[in-house]
Amino acid sequence: MRARVQMARTQNNLTPDAALEELLAGNQRFASNQLTSVEHDLVILKEHTADKQEPFAGVLACADSRVPVELVFDQTVGQIFVTRVAGNMVTPEIIASLEYGVAVLGIKVLLVLGHTGCGAVKAPMNCDTVPGQSSVMYKQLRPAVEKSGGNLDRAIELNAEHQAEWLRTASTVIRDAGKGGKLSADAGS
């Protein structure tokens, strides 16, 4: 058990490439129903992370209930710094949160995660009328929608790439960490 607890605290030993590989390996375990994170002792993990967090990865994901980030990457308490908003869009609050993850917590990899069947991307494709303030998102999602040629999967992929690029453009903290080799920044879906 001690070895497993140690996994959550090895941030400093991971290179950005190794951090990305750990996320992808975790996603493989999730896809093949071979989760290992559920075997971690949560009591010990909570004790170890009560005073300090050392997540190795940061993720910007959609609010969709089908994308529970820790589960999807087979990680547990203290391992991923997660921000979620419909359409995995970059907003000033998201940028500020992820900058904290990069500059203060020292995350090694930052991933913008799109997902299959994303309703936030689909709505502007169909020009759906939506209640309340949802349509304020359309403007930011439209570039990907327009480039997709009407293909939803492609629009979702393009949107993740677009938001990742936006993060790099809008945040000198994130851009500099990437250039300095301290951070791997990527988009996936």
Ligand SMILES: [Zn+2]
């Ligand atoms: Zn979504």
